[in-house]
Amino acid sequence: MITVQRLSRRYGETVAVDDLSFTARPGAVTGFLGPNGAGKSTTMRLMLGLERGVGRTTFGGRTFLELTDPVRTVGILLDPGAVHPARSAYHHLRMVASGAGISERRVREVLSLVGLDDVRRRRVGGFSLGMRQRLGLATALLGDPAYLILDEPVNGLDPEGVHWTRTLLRSLADEGRTVFASSHLLSEMALTADDLVVIGKGRLIAAQPVQEFISTYTRAEVMVRTPDVEALLARLGVERVTARREGLDTVIVDSLSADRVRELATDTGVWVRELHTRESSLEEAFLAATAEAGQHNSGAYVTQRREPEMRTA
Structure with a gap:
Protein backbone atom coordinates (compact mmCIF):
# COMPACT_ATOMS: atom_id res chain seq x y z
CA MET A 1 0.00 0.00 0.00
CA GLU A 212 -19.17 6.03 -4.62
CA PHE A 213 -17.66 9.36 -5.68
CA ILE A 214 -20.18 9.72 -8.51
CA SER A 215 -23.07 8.88 -6.17
CA THR A 216 -21.83 11.36 -3.56
CA TYR A 217 -21.62 14.36 -5.88
CA THR A 218 -24.47 13.72 -8.34
CA ARG A 219 -28.02 12.42 -8.40
CA ALA A 220 -29.37 9.65 -10.60
CA GLU A 221 -32.55 10.42 -12.54
CA VAL A 222 -35.23 8.18 -13.97
CA MET A 223 -36.17 8.88 -17.58
CA VAL A 224 -39.66 7.89 -18.75
CA ARG A 225 -40.86 8.10 -22.35
CA THR A 226 -44.63 8.05 -22.60
CA PRO A 227 -47.43 9.56 -24.73
CA ASP A 228 -49.25 10.25 -21.43
CA VAL A 229 -46.87 12.88 -20.07
CA GLU A 230 -49.56 15.01 -18.37
CA ALA A 231 -51.15 12.03 -16.64
CA LEU A 232 -47.79 10.85 -15.28
CA LEU A 233 -46.85 14.35 -14.10
CA ALA A 234 -50.21 14.67 -12.36
CA ARG A 235 -49.72 11.36 -10.52
CA LEU A 236 -46.18 12.30 -9.51
CA GLY A 237 -47.61 15.59 -8.19
CA VAL A 238 -50.01 13.70 -5.97
CA GLU A 239 -47.04 11.73 -4.63
CA ARG A 240 -45.09 15.01 -4.11
CA VAL A 241 -42.30 13.85 -6.38
CA THR A 242 -40.15 16.41 -8.22
CA ALA A 243 -40.24 15.86 -11.98
CA ARG A 244 -39.86 17.83 -15.18
CA ARG A 245 -40.86 17.48 -18.77
CA GLU A 246 -38.08 17.02 -21.32
CA GLY A 247 -39.10 17.27 -24.96
CA LEU A 248 -42.51 16.13 -26.18
CA ASP A 249 -42.78 12.68 -24.63
CA THR A 250 -40.23 12.41 -21.82
CA VAL A 251 -40.49 12.92 -18.07
CA ILE A 252 -37.41 13.14 -15.85
CA VAL A 253 -38.06 12.02 -12.29
CA ASP A 254 -35.78 12.96 -9.42
CA SER A 255 -35.18 11.09 -6.14
CA LEU A 256 -37.31 8.07 -6.93
CA SER A 257 -36.30 4.55 -7.96
CA ALA A 258 -37.12 3.20 -11.41
CA ASP A 259 -39.20 0.42 -9.85
CA ARG A 260 -41.34 2.92 -7.95
CA VAL A 261 -41.83 5.08 -11.04
CA ARG A 262 -42.94 1.98 -12.96
CA GLU A 263 -45.43 1.12 -10.20
CA LEU A 264 -46.94 4.61 -10.25
CA ALA A 265 -47.20 4.59 -14.04
CA THR A 266 -48.90 1.18 -14.01
CA ASP A 267 -51.34 2.20 -11.26
CA THR A 268 -52.26 5.32 -13.25
CA GLY A 269 -52.72 3.42 -16.51
CA VAL A 270 -49.87 5.33 -18.18
CA TRP A 271 -48.37 3.57 -21.18
CA VAL A 272 -44.57 3.53 -20.85
CA ARG A 273 -42.46 3.26 -24.01
CA GLU A 274 -39.11 3.46 -22.25
CA LEU A 275 -37.94 3.68 -18.64
CA HIS A 276 -34.42 3.63 -17.31
CA THR A 277 -32.15 5.19 -14.71
CA ARG A 278 -29.90 7.86 -16.18
CA GLU A 279 -26.64 7.74 -14.24
CA SER A 280 -24.39 10.76 -13.96
CA SER A 281 -20.87 10.65 -15.40
CA LEU A 282 -17.54 10.98 -13.65
CA GLU A 283 -17.13 14.32 -15.42
CA GLU A 284 -20.36 15.65 -13.90
CA ALA A 285 -19.34 14.45 -10.44
CA PHE A 286 -15.83 15.92 -10.80
CA LEU A 287 -17.16 19.31 -11.88
CA ALA A 288 -19.59 19.35 -8.97
CA ALA A 289 -16.94 18.31 -6.44
CA THR A 290 -14.33 20.83 -7.64
CA ALA A 291 -16.64 23.73 -8.49
CA GLU A 292 -14.99 26.00 -5.90
CA ALA A 293 -11.48 24.59 -6.28
CA GLY A 294 -10.52 25.55 -9.83
CA GLN A 295 -7.66 27.93 -10.46
CA HIS A 296 -9.44 29.36 -13.51
CA ASN A 297 -13.24 29.19 -13.47
CA SER A 298 -14.45 29.97 -16.98
CA GLY A 299 -17.81 31.43 -17.85
CA ALA A 300 -20.01 29.86 -20.51
CA TYR A 301 -19.26 30.94 -24.08
CA VAL A 302 -22.96 31.03 -24.88
CA THR A 303 -26.01 31.06 -22.67
CA GLN A 304 -26.98 27.46 -22.11
CA ARG A 305 -30.55 26.51 -22.82
CA ARG A 306 -32.25 25.01 -19.80
CA GLU A 307 -35.49 23.10 -19.94
CA PRO A 308 -38.12 24.63 -17.64
CA GLU A 309 -38.43 22.64 -14.46
CA MET A 310 -41.90 21.49 -13.57
CA ARG A 311 -42.33 20.98 -9.87
CA THR A 312 -45.42 18.89 -9.46
CA ALA A 313 -45.95 19.47 -5.77
Whole structure:
Protein backbone atom coordinates (compact mmCIF):
# COMPACT_ATOMS: atom_id res chain seq x y z
CA MET A 1 0.00 0.00 0.00
CA ILE A 2 1.06 3.58 -0.66
CA THR A 3 0.38 5.67 2.44
CA VAL A 4 0.50 9.46 2.22
CA GLN A 5 0.51 11.26 5.56
CA ARG A 6 0.00 15.00 5.97
CA LEU A 7 1.95 16.23 2.97
CA SER A 8 2.36 20.02 2.77
CA ARG A 9 4.38 22.34 0.56
CA ARG A 10 4.54 26.12 0.41
CA TYR A 11 6.13 28.42 -2.14
CA GLY A 12 6.43 31.70 -0.27
CA GLU A 13 2.88 32.72 0.59
CA THR A 14 1.36 30.17 -1.77
CA VAL A 15 0.24 26.83 -0.32
CA ALA A 16 0.63 24.24 -3.09
CA VAL A 17 -0.19 21.15 -0.99
CA ASP A 18 -2.08 21.47 2.27
CA ASP A 19 -2.02 18.68 4.89
CA LEU A 20 -2.83 15.96 2.36
CA SER A 21 -3.38 12.35 3.46
CA PHE A 22 -4.69 9.31 1.55
CA THR A 23 -3.84 5.72 0.65
CA ALA A 24 -3.59 3.75 -2.59
CA ARG A 25 -4.25 0.04 -2.22
CA PRO A 26 -2.60 -2.89 -4.00
CA GLY A 27 -4.59 -4.62 -6.72
CA ALA A 28 -6.28 -1.38 -7.77
CA VAL A 29 -5.78 1.57 -10.08
CA THR A 30 -6.11 4.77 -8.07
CA GLY A 31 -6.89 7.79 -10.20
CA PHE A 32 -5.46 11.12 -9.05
CA LEU A 33 -7.68 14.02 -10.15
CA GLY A 34 -7.85 17.76 -9.68
CA PRO A 35 -8.23 20.98 -11.66
CA ASN A 36 -5.22 22.70 -13.18
CA GLY A 37 -3.09 24.12 -10.39
CA ALA A 38 -4.60 21.79 -7.79
CA GLY A 39 -1.17 20.51 -6.72
CA LYS A 40 -1.15 17.07 -8.33
CA SER A 41 2.36 17.20 -9.80
CA THR A 42 3.76 18.76 -6.63
CA THR A 43 2.11 16.02 -4.57
CA MET A 44 3.67 13.29 -6.69
CA ARG A 45 7.10 14.89 -6.40
CA LEU A 46 6.67 15.15 -2.63
CA MET A 47 5.70 11.49 -2.51
CA LEU A 48 9.01 10.60 -4.16
CA GLY A 49 11.19 12.97 -2.16
CA LEU A 50 11.83 15.20 -5.18
CA GLU A 51 10.37 18.23 -3.38
CA ARG A 52 11.10 19.42 0.13
CA GLY A 53 8.04 19.68 2.29
CA VAL A 54 6.26 18.41 5.34
CA GLY A 55 4.81 14.93 5.70
CA ARG A 56 5.70 11.37 4.80
CA THR A 57 4.89 8.87 2.05
CA THR A 58 5.64 5.17 2.41
CA PHE A 59 5.65 2.31 -0.07
CA GLY A 60 5.00 -0.83 1.91
CA GLY A 61 6.17 0.93 5.06
CA ARG A 62 9.33 2.61 3.68
CA THR A 63 9.85 6.02 2.14
CA PHE A 64 11.28 6.20 -1.37
CA LEU A 65 14.64 7.38 -0.03
CA GLU A 66 14.75 4.36 2.31
CA LEU A 67 14.31 1.82 -0.51
CA THR A 68 17.39 -0.30 -1.17
CA ASP A 69 16.34 -1.09 -4.76
CA PRO A 70 14.07 1.79 -5.87
CA VAL A 71 13.95 0.95 -9.61
CA ARG A 72 12.68 -2.54 -8.82
CA THR A 73 10.23 -1.23 -6.23
CA VAL A 74 8.63 1.94 -7.64
CA GLY A 75 8.14 2.66 -11.34
CA ILE A 76 7.93 6.38 -12.07
CA LEU A 77 6.70 8.42 -15.01
CA LEU A 78 6.64 12.13 -14.24
CA ASP A 79 8.13 13.73 -17.35
CA PRO A 80 8.42 11.75 -20.61
CA GLY A 81 10.72 14.45 -21.97
CA ALA A 82 13.38 13.82 -19.30
CA VAL A 83 15.60 11.86 -21.73
CA HIS A 84 18.70 13.09 -23.55
CA PRO A 85 17.52 13.72 -27.13
CA ALA A 86 20.73 12.32 -28.66
CA ARG A 87 20.31 8.92 -26.99
CA SER A 88 18.36 6.11 -28.58
CA ALA A 89 15.47 4.51 -26.72
CA TYR A 90 17.58 1.38 -26.31
CA HIS A 91 20.60 3.15 -24.86
CA HIS A 92 18.46 5.24 -22.51
CA LEU A 93 16.95 2.07 -21.05
CA ARG A 94 20.31 0.31 -20.98
CA MET A 95 21.72 3.18 -18.93
CA VAL A 96 18.89 2.93 -16.38
CA ALA A 97 19.08 -0.87 -16.35
CA SER A 98 22.85 -0.88 -15.82
CA GLY A 99 22.57 1.30 -12.74
CA ALA A 100 19.91 -0.99 -11.28
CA GLY A 101 21.51 -4.31 -12.18
CA ILE A 102 18.80 -5.17 -14.71
CA SER A 103 19.58 -7.36 -17.70
CA GLU A 104 19.68 -6.34 -21.36
CA ARG A 105 17.00 -8.96 -21.97
CA ARG A 106 14.58 -7.02 -19.77
CA VAL A 107 15.33 -3.88 -21.80
CA ARG A 108 14.22 -5.64 -24.98
CA GLU A 109 11.16 -7.03 -23.19
CA VAL A 110 9.85 -3.63 -22.13
CA LEU A 111 10.66 -2.06 -25.52
CA SER A 112 8.57 -4.77 -27.14
CA LEU A 113 5.82 -4.38 -24.54
CA VAL A 114 5.37 -0.66 -25.25
CA GLY A 115 5.67 -1.06 -29.03
CA LEU A 116 9.08 0.61 -29.49
CA ASP A 117 11.31 -2.35 -30.34
CA ASP A 118 11.33 -1.50 -34.06
CA VAL A 119 12.55 2.05 -33.35
CA ARG A 120 14.85 1.23 -30.43
CA ARG A 121 17.93 2.59 -32.27
CA ARG A 122 16.33 5.91 -33.21
CA ARG A 123 17.28 9.04 -31.32
CA VAL A 124 14.68 10.12 -28.80
CA GLY A 125 14.92 13.70 -30.07
CA GLY A 126 13.05 12.56 -33.19
CA PHE A 127 10.27 10.87 -31.25
CA SER A 128 6.70 12.15 -31.20
CA LEU A 129 5.09 12.97 -27.86
CA GLY A 130 3.26 9.64 -27.92
CA MET A 131 6.50 7.73 -28.56
CA ARG A 132 8.24 9.56 -25.72
CA GLN A 133 5.28 8.68 -23.50
CA ARG A 134 5.69 5.00 -24.38
CA LEU A 135 9.40 5.24 -23.59
CA GLY A 136 8.54 6.79 -20.23
CA LEU A 137 6.24 3.85 -19.51
CA ALA A 138 8.98 1.42 -20.54
CA THR A 139 11.35 3.12 -18.09
CA ALA A 140 8.77 2.89 -15.30
CA LEU A 141 8.22 -0.82 -15.98
CA LEU A 142 11.90 -1.71 -16.39
CA GLY A 143 12.37 -3.00 -12.85
CA ASP A 144 9.06 -4.93 -12.79
CA PRO A 145 8.01 -2.80 -9.78
CA ALA A 146 5.27 -3.42 -7.24
CA TYR A 147 4.29 0.28 -7.23
CA LEU A 148 3.69 2.65 -10.15
CA ILE A 149 3.50 6.45 -9.94
CA LEU A 150 2.37 7.82 -13.32
CA ASP A 151 1.67 11.46 -14.15
CA GLU A 152 -0.64 11.75 -17.19
CA PRO A 153 0.38 8.38 -18.71
CA VAL A 154 -1.94 8.72 -21.76
CA ASN A 155 -0.94 12.28 -22.65
CA GLY A 156 -0.08 12.47 -26.36
CA LEU A 157 -1.22 8.95 -27.18
CA ASP A 158 -3.56 8.16 -30.07
CA PRO A 159 -6.80 6.18 -29.44
CA GLU A 160 -5.02 2.85 -29.88
CA GLY A 161 -2.33 3.94 -27.45
CA VAL A 162 -4.88 5.14 -24.91
CA HIS A 163 -6.71 1.80 -25.12
CA TRP A 164 -3.42 -0.09 -24.80
CA THR A 165 -2.40 1.93 -21.74
CA ARG A 166 -5.77 1.36 -20.09
CA THR A 167 -5.45 -2.40 -20.65
CA LEU A 168 -1.88 -2.35 -19.35
CA LEU A 169 -2.73 -0.50 -16.14
CA ARG A 170 -5.68 -2.79 -15.46
CA SER A 171 -3.52 -5.89 -16.00
CA LEU A 172 -0.80 -4.52 -13.71
CA ALA A 173 -3.37 -3.89 -10.97
CA ASP A 174 -4.88 -7.34 -11.51
CA GLU A 175 -1.42 -8.77 -10.78
CA GLY A 176 -1.59 -7.16 -7.33
CA ARG A 177 0.47 -4.03 -8.00
CA THR A 178 -0.41 -0.59 -6.66
CA VAL A 179 -1.05 1.78 -9.57
CA PHE A 180 -1.37 5.51 -8.86
CA ALA A 181 -2.02 7.60 -11.96
CA SER A 182 -3.10 11.17 -12.64
CA SER A 183 -5.08 12.21 -15.71
CA HIS A 184 -7.21 14.99 -17.14
CA LEU A 185 -9.11 12.52 -19.34
CA LEU A 186 -12.06 11.85 -17.06
CA SER A 187 -13.84 9.56 -19.50
CA GLU A 188 -10.73 7.39 -19.65
CA MET A 189 -10.28 7.45 -15.88
CA ALA A 190 -13.89 6.29 -15.49
CA LEU A 191 -12.95 3.18 -17.49
CA THR A 192 -9.59 2.58 -15.82
CA ALA A 193 -9.70 3.52 -12.13
CA ASP A 194 -11.12 1.58 -9.19
CA ASP A 195 -10.55 4.34 -6.64
CA LEU A 196 -10.12 8.10 -6.82
CA VAL A 197 -8.15 10.70 -4.92
CA VAL A 198 -9.47 14.16 -5.81
CA ILE A 199 -7.79 17.36 -4.67
CA GLY A 200 -8.36 21.07 -5.15
CA LYS A 201 -6.14 23.98 -4.11
CA GLY A 202 -3.81 21.45 -2.54
CA ARG A 203 -6.47 20.01 -0.23
CA LEU A 204 -8.18 16.64 -0.24
CA ILE A 205 -11.73 16.72 -1.62
CA ALA A 206 -12.45 13.00 -1.82
CA ALA A 207 -10.76 9.62 -1.52
CA GLN A 208 -13.19 6.83 -2.38
CA PRO A 209 -14.19 4.27 -5.04
CA VAL A 210 -15.25 5.73 -8.40
CA GLN A 211 -18.93 4.82 -8.20
CA GLU A 212 -19.17 6.03 -4.62
CA PHE A 213 -17.66 9.36 -5.68
CA ILE A 214 -20.18 9.72 -8.51
CA SER A 215 -23.07 8.88 -6.17
CA THR A 216 -21.83 11.36 -3.56
CA TYR A 217 -21.62 14.36 -5.88
CA THR A 218 -24.47 13.72 -8.34
CA ARG A 219 -28.02 12.42 -8.40
CA ALA A 220 -29.37 9.65 -10.60
CA GLU A 221 -32.55 10.42 -12.54
CA VAL A 222 -35.23 8.18 -13.97
CA MET A 223 -36.17 8.88 -17.58
CA VAL A 224 -39.66 7.89 -18.75
CA ARG A 225 -40.86 8.10 -22.35
CA THR A 226 -44.63 8.05 -22.60
CA PRO A 227 -47.43 9.56 -24.73
CA ASP A 228 -49.25 10.25 -21.43
CA VAL A 229 -46.87 12.88 -20.07
CA GLU A 230 -49.56 15.01 -18.37
CA ALA A 231 -51.15 12.03 -16.64
CA LEU A 232 -47.79 10.85 -15.28
CA LEU A 233 -46.85 14.35 -14.10
CA ALA A 234 -50.21 14.67 -12.36
CA ARG A 235 -49.72 11.36 -10.52
CA LEU A 236 -46.18 12.30 -9.51
CA GLY A 237 -47.61 15.59 -8.19
CA VAL A 238 -50.01 13.70 -5.97
CA GLU A 239 -47.04 11.73 -4.63
CA ARG A 240 -45.09 15.01 -4.11
CA VAL A 241 -42.30 13.85 -6.38
CA THR A 242 -40.15 16.41 -8.22
CA ALA A 243 -40.24 15.86 -11.98
CA ARG A 244 -39.86 17.83 -15.18
CA ARG A 245 -40.86 17.48 -18.77
CA GLU A 246 -38.08 17.02 -21.32
CA GLY A 247 -39.10 17.27 -24.96
CA LEU A 248 -42.51 16.13 -26.18
CA ASP A 249 -42.78 12.68 -24.63
CA THR A 250 -40.23 12.41 -21.82
CA VAL A 251 -40.49 12.92 -18.07
CA ILE A 252 -37.41 13.14 -15.85
CA VAL A 253 -38.06 12.02 -12.29
CA ASP A 254 -35.78 12.96 -9.42
CA SER A 255 -35.18 11.09 -6.14
CA LEU A 256 -37.31 8.07 -6.93
CA SER A 257 -36.30 4.55 -7.96
CA ALA A 258 -37.12 3.20 -11.41
CA ASP A 259 -39.20 0.42 -9.85
CA ARG A 260 -41.34 2.92 -7.95
CA VAL A 261 -41.83 5.08 -11.04
CA ARG A 262 -42.94 1.98 -12.96
CA GLU A 263 -45.43 1.12 -10.20
CA LEU A 264 -46.94 4.61 -10.25
CA ALA A 265 -47.20 4.59 -14.04
CA THR A 266 -48.90 1.18 -14.01
CA ASP A 267 -51.34 2.20 -11.26
CA THR A 268 -52.26 5.32 -13.25
CA GLY A 269 -52.72 3.42 -16.51
CA VAL A 270 -49.87 5.33 -18.18
CA TRP A 271 -48.37 3.57 -21.18
CA VAL A 272 -44.57 3.53 -20.85
CA ARG A 273 -42.46 3.26 -24.01
CA GLU A 274 -39.11 3.46 -22.25
CA LEU A 275 -37.94 3.68 -18.64
CA HIS A 276 -34.42 3.63 -17.31
CA THR A 277 -32.15 5.19 -14.71
CA ARG A 278 -29.90 7.86 -16.18
CA GLU A 279 -26.64 7.74 -14.24
CA SER A 280 -24.39 10.76 -13.96
CA SER A 281 -20.87 10.65 -15.40
CA LEU A 282 -17.54 10.98 -13.65
CA GLU A 283 -17.13 14.32 -15.42
CA GLU A 284 -20.36 15.65 -13.90
CA ALA A 285 -19.34 14.45 -10.44
CA PHE A 286 -15.83 15.92 -10.80
CA LEU A 287 -17.16 19.31 -11.88
CA ALA A 288 -19.59 19.35 -8.97
CA ALA A 289 -16.94 18.31 -6.44
CA THR A 290 -14.33 20.83 -7.64
CA ALA A 291 -16.64 23.73 -8.49
CA GLU A 292 -14.99 26.00 -5.90
CA ALA A 293 -11.48 24.59 -6.28
CA GLY A 294 -10.52 25.55 -9.83
CA GLN A 295 -7.66 27.93 -10.46
CA HIS A 296 -9.44 29.36 -13.51
CA ASN A 297 -13.24 29.19 -13.47
CA SER A 298 -14.45 29.97 -16.98
CA GLY A 299 -17.81 31.43 -17.85
CA ALA A 300 -20.01 29.86 -20.51
CA TYR A 301 -19.26 30.94 -24.08
CA VAL A 302 -22.96 31.03 -24.88
CA THR A 303 -26.01 31.06 -22.67
CA GLN A 304 -26.98 27.46 -22.11
CA ARG A 305 -30.55 26.51 -22.82
CA ARG A 306 -32.25 25.01 -19.80
CA GLU A 307 -35.49 23.10 -19.94
CA PRO A 308 -38.12 24.63 -17.64
CA GLU A 309 -38.43 22.64 -14.46
CA MET A 310 -41.90 21.49 -13.57
CA ARG A 311 -42.33 20.98 -9.87
CA THR A 312 -45.42 18.89 -9.46
CA ALA A 313 -45.95 19.47 -5.77
